[in-house]
Amino acid sequence: MNLLRKARETGRTIDLVIIERKRHLNISDTAGSTALLDGCNCCAGGLSPRMCDILDDMQLDLPEEVIQSRVTSITVQGHWKNVEIAVPPERRMLSVFRGSKPAGRSDRTGSFDAFLLEKAVKDGAVLITGDVHEVGYSDTARPLVHYDTGAEKKTIEADFLVIATGVSHVAAMRNHESDLLGSLQVMIPGFTPPSLRGAIICELRVPEQTLAQMQGEVYFIQYGSADLRLEMCSIIPKTEFVTVVLIGPGIDRIEGHVERFEVVDRFLALPHVRKLLPGPHRLSCTCGPHMVTGVAGTAFADRVAVIGDLATSRLNKDGIYSAYETSRALANTLLTQGTDRLSLRRAYWPGVKAISRDNLFGRVVFLLHRITFSTPFLSRVLYQAIFTERKTKTSPHRRLERILWSIASGDASYRYILRLMLHPSTIWSIAIGGLMVTIRNYLAELLFGLKWRNLGRHTTGVYREQFGSKRRQFINLILQTGLGLPKRRDIEKMYTIKIKAPGDIIFERLGRFGNEDRGYFRPRFVDVRRVRGEPNREGSIIRYSVTPGFLSFNLMLERSTEHQHLVYRVLDGFAQGGVLIFEIEPLGKGKCGLSIYVTFDLSNGTGPLSRFTLSIFRVLFPAFLHDVVWNHSLCQLKDCIENQTCS
């Protein structure tokens, strides 16, 4: 398309013929279409922000039936730590299917590749359905392409030949099932396909409710188990299916369907994966394609060039974008330099090499990423550093989040990402906001007996830029409820977590706050019990019996708005007059945000002894303990509701 459009801009005409082996879809209501193709490319179909920018630049508006999902958040998960990153408002990520598969799709015509081919045909390309099995030069040194349409064998003589077959057939080519690789190596002396790595891709049917609750999300799982070593696996929920891609040392040598099925089963049975995809699921298809990890020996000769995966690809990410980049570099070369070997070496090859050079930085990026997310301690430190950064820095200054976003979305070069990773400010953020806080919080968790076994950590801190507006909402609510605001607001804390459940279920579980069977908020030294009234009923009183006893106090539920708000007031004790609010906010189908707001003044006390004790307590009050306890409790509450783990 680039070639045709750019040629037209410069007043030139090019006859472009595309030979594609995928057959036309045999669907009666699509008879008018030129390019609705069957099959699949064994690709997860994630369109990175940079790829979406390209589509915009080329005015290629994807029709609704092609878009499988609009990604709103990415969650990076390693060793039970979950870091969710919202897709920045100015960026766009989509998912698509590349062909008509998986079988059983109700919208088989919505295919990204078919859409692009249609556009190319509209721009003037000729599309032939056929399998190219051999290439070579004619007597006049022009490329010859031999292809099989199924009905007959044909040959085209061209001025220039572009090979864009991807690598999914390289294994077959190597096994001499096709002459294509051998004949290509004769045409391009020194051509060898790039090095590859095995992957597994599968399409799952999951319960409707699970799929609805996952809409807009993408997960990157960095860790499997000691006997299923994984890295950078992805889970992409789409309209009817969930696409899962597995990569890692545990996948590299898997061969054959039976083994593949067995590995997918083991993946789905991993405890942290079961929490995301609780099942029952049905495997619609599974495949063992290859991912490119290297670069072709040479990718050009006179009047011929290799593009896309068969030349090289971005490591682990964004292969569609890098395939586009190689094709753009080639189109520019052909239009501005020439079709001979020297022109291609001068203008096209550097584009390919730039991708493979950047992959060297990518290797270090992924190594550091993998080590961090597969080590319990390091993943904890990073998780904590991100938590701290989120609460203390505004978006442009959140370096760690930018790094994770760029790695997961493919939105920056690996060289840039590595520079960010190794920058002294990043190391400082990890050391102070991560390591120091982790040590402190770890000791607090030991003190309060908070256990994380089989419990996912989620970042519950509120983004700094959202804190102000949310706080105003809570203050208005306190004023509407007729409660006075604590004068100084010595302590003011806010936490939030996403829970995949409807508001009424969360509300009901919050109603058990003072019950023995609540399943969350059970720190050592604090016994919480409803001593008056009914769950979630205004006027009910919850007693916090704390050791030491002078820290005990009572909370009264002042306002209860069905499935929305619970506003408690502290009746006595060191935080007398303080307020605790639970807020449930719908976030879409079957999903809610649960926020907690706490504010209180540290009391001055009444008698001389209590005044003295409380003044010392005020100086020493470890406000972070609140963060530690509520972070654990919110993660417990989420787990308890989503996975019915409450006892």
Ligand SMILES: Cc1cc2nc3c(=O)[nH]c(=O)nc-3n(C[C@H](O)[C@H](O)[C@H](O)COP(=O)(O)OP(=O)(O)OC[C@H]3O[C@@H](n4cnc5c(N)ncnc54)[C@H](O)[C@@H]3O)c2cc1C
């Ligand atoms: C498991 C997996 C998941 C991936 N997920 C993503 C992702 O989410 N996002 C992303 O950006 N990248 C992803 N990639 C990478 C991406 O799929 C590739 O980088 C990209 O598809 C390369 O494009 P290509 O045009 O070179 O090859 P392909 O997409 O493989 O296209 C090659 C085309 O050539 C046709 N063809 C092949 N041989 C012949 C022949 N002999 N005659 C005629 N036609 C032929 C094929 O039918 C096919 O249509 C993934 C890769 C794998 C393995």
